[in-house]
Amino acid sequence: MDTVINSVAPGHDAHAADQYAGDVRAERSGGSPQGHPSLALPDSHALLTMKAESESLGSTCALLTPAIKTRLRELESGQVLEVRVNDSTAREDIAAWCRLSGNVLLAMMDEGHEGLRFFVRKK
């Protein structure tokens, strides 16, 4: 699968993240892109999945960030939540929510038809 990985520096927004990571394309191999060891995905301690086909609401806009907040309550500070969605607006949603709340968006991965993956570290 052709995968795009963006490593997100703390405090950067999604657009900046695109520039920061230089639109790195790599063949995914067990969650760690070959030839790009520095862009290995962060380890996660919990998973939140919100896919449109399993949600009658279609867009996750109204539900996604409150759901992330709820899930993060179960984690300790410094632990990482992986979020999987198939709603492209989540790129901006999650980046904005992290800037507001002070939690850190460590990385996001665009897996094409499979959707988007985000790694959020609890503040």
Next chain:
Amino acid sequence: MPRLLINCTHGKEDPERATLAFIVGNVAASADQEAVVLLTVEGVRNATKGYADTICKEGFQPLREVMQSFVANGGQIWACGACAKPRGISESDMVNGARIVSAASVVEWLASGASSLSF
């Protein structure tokens, strides 16, 4: 911490506007913003026990669930006293997390720098 005031002016007669105010408020509260949903005009009825239970606009979460999530995330629900009184609504009618406020409280919140958005 940034303060927000989201004004909701509708109840059952416009479920979409009633729900959207709380959706925005809930997103704000979940991002650790100091968020208040101010209920005015027919919107004050949303703060009364049982009223929101049957409000569900197609494509949205039921209003009751959004309100509960908003309060659980630290959001405050204010019902306009001037709107509540002529509708026979008192403090004892309020749902958990809601209270009746005066216009002065609203003005004070805004004057302290709160941004506002109205539905």
